Amino acid sequence: MKKGRERRLQSGDAFWERQRCAPLYQALIQHAERRPHPFHVPGHKMGRSFDQEAKQQYLPLLPLDLTEISGLDDLHQPEGVIAEAQALAAEAYGAEETRFLVGGTTAGNIALILAVCRPGEKIVIQRNCHKSVYHGIILARAKPIYVVPAVDPATGVAAGLRREDVERTLQEHPDAKAVFLTNPTYYGMGIDLRRMAAVVHRFGIPLLVDEAHGSHFGFHPELPDSAMGSGADASVQSTHKMGTAMTMCSMLHLRGERINRSRLYQALGMIQSSSPSYPLLASLDLARRHMLIEGAKELDRVLPLLKRLRERLASLAWLALPQLTENGVYTTLDPLKLMLDLRTEALTGYQLQQILEQYAIFPELTSSQHVLLAASTGTSPEDVERVWQVLESIDLPPSSGGYRIRQTGGVLSSWFLREQVMAMHEALDADRFPIPLEESEGRIAGEMVIPYPPGIPLLVPGERIDQQALQWLLALKRQKIRFHGVHDPSLTTIQIVT
Known part of the structure; x- marks a missing residue:
């Protein structure tokens, strides 16, 4: 199977003509332009009745905050513009079928587990997966079989799963119904999904991927390939995290016949709202179009900025960033994720967060030894320069006890046992x-x-x-x-x- 980006590069004019459309968004605009008389919910009636103080901020969006009326389709039984928008997303992301989610990747993860597991059945999962995977197992009353992730000795953080560990687990539990893993991690570390999919498929079961932080994968030569481009059966992407959709908007992508789609759609109908937000759904339609039409050019601008920042940060002895190595525990690294790994006893991650926030730089995640900065197509040169200025200005006292090289491995790994x-x-x-x-x-x-x-x-x-x-x-x-x-x-x- 060709990688997603190669497939798009070889697409003809018809592909690009289709992908320049945003059918759901355009249907909302066309309806609002009719200046209709709304005798339906929501009660603000396209913005006519709304809090006066906030109305100026919300008003551009309120005429699009509609419901399942004629011409606007139904998320839970898509046959019109939502079906068209999802089909375009499937084509763009290299899937056979795509479903829009307005309950975040959480909804997709839970629905996938409900689709593949009945009460008492086993599912192999990555022990450091997101809480939504555990919630899905609880709701399905399934039995999790944990696989402990490899730990990066340089940074001390848990990375991805080893193929040999998954294969051994499946040999010990041949009745497992699926393998569910996270790729990439929050920190942007990833594994060779193509080889992992080959291992899992030898046992005749699906590979499910929580790809919350990889909605941009496969859209630029310097980015890792996506789960869909690597042979996974299903992936759930938080299009709002590293893409440009509005918060809580995600997509569920599907390929192959190893997942019972009827059970999956039934589960989605049960756990998602029967009144989904149309502005949120339309933002998924637009995020897909933006990534294809404008995203690659924006990445051409952002990625060199981040590469230069990494080179400059290498001069700070108290700070390090993850590096791909030949024998490392991860094989891909998202260049949009900057994990600042503190190598000093003079400063904790929480203290560094406070310093950054004094200069209006707000990190994505902080721990005692790490600060994670998540860039995107929307990151500006001014953003990147400000980070460098602040980090370069930090003057650590020479009496701090020196810089530390962290000895990790067994401690963090055994936490999961x-x-x-x-x-x-x-x-x-x-x-x-x-x-x-x-x-x-x-x-x-x-x-x-x-x-x-x-x-x-x-x-x-x-x-x-x-x-x-x-x-x-x-x-x-x-x-x-x-x-x-x-x-x-x-x-x-x-x-x-x-």
């Missing part, structure tokens, strides 16, 4: 009560503990809280990390199973 005492859904259905976090060692977790961002659970319901897990949770609590999934956001207490 908790004893699963009972199924997640059973733990959530059981009687639970809170106890002080300090007293929780040896108890069974009754809730999901999720540092956010990035939204990867460090502890899931039904796992035993061992000494290492407790120490990690206490350390995160001291750092005042935000948590999702817990009843006590301060993590002073934690829910356990009785």
Whole structure:
């Protein structure tokens, strides 16, 4: 199968003529231009009744905030302009079929798991996957078979899965119904998906990919190829993250016959709103057109800026960025992601975030040793120059104890190896009560503990809280990390199973 970008380069004039259209957006504009009399929801009636203070800001969008009326199709039974927009997206992204999502990649991940798993069935998943994958498993009452990710020794962060680990797991669990992995990671690290797909398909099951941070993949020669271009059966992309759609807009792409699409569409209909936002849907239509028609030129401008920034940052001894190496644990690296890896004891990631925000630079993600900057086609030369000016101006004291080269590997990797005492859904259905976090060692977790961002659970319901897990949770609590999934956001207490 040809890569997506090669396929598009070889496309004729008819392809580009089709892709310059935005049928859903254009239908909304045409309807608004009729100056209709709206006796339907929503109640603001195309902006005629709206908060006066905010009306000036919202008014350009409100005439497009419509519903399933004649000529505007229905997301859950697309036969008109939504069907046309999704078909154009499938063509652009190299899929056989594409579905628009207004519940984010979360909705797509959950729906895929509900489509491939029935209660009690196994699914192989990457242990550092997003919380939505765990939520899908809980709803499906499926049995997760974890594969621990490789850890990058240079930065200490979990990267992707090894093919040999997945193959061994499938040999041990031949009744698994699918493999679900994340590619790329939040930090932009990726694996060779083409080879991974070949391994998974030898067992006759689908490869499902959470590609939330890869909606731009395959649209420029300097970017990795997409999951669809690499043989995956399904991928879910957050078109709002690295693309230009509005927040919570994603796409689900499909290829092949290994996924029961009827079950998938049924699941999407159950977990997504029956009244989806038309401005959000139209932004997906426009984001697809923008990436094809304008995105490549914008990437031609942005990528050299980021390359130059990396070269300049290499002169700062207290800072490092991930580098592709021949024997590394990841084989692709998104050039739009800048993971600042701190190599000094004089500054934490949280302190660096505070410095950056003093100069109106707002990072995507921060941890004790890392700060992640996410660029895009919308990143300007002024943005990049400002980052360099601020980082270059930081003067670390020579008495800081020197620069550190982090020794990692077993510690972070073993974090993912908790004893699963009972199924997640059973733990959530059981009687639970809170106890002080300090007293929780040896108890069974009754809730999901999720540092956010990035939204990867460090502890899931039904796992035993061992000494290492407790120490990690206490350390995160001291750092005042935000948590999702817990009843006590301060993590002073934690829910356990009785």
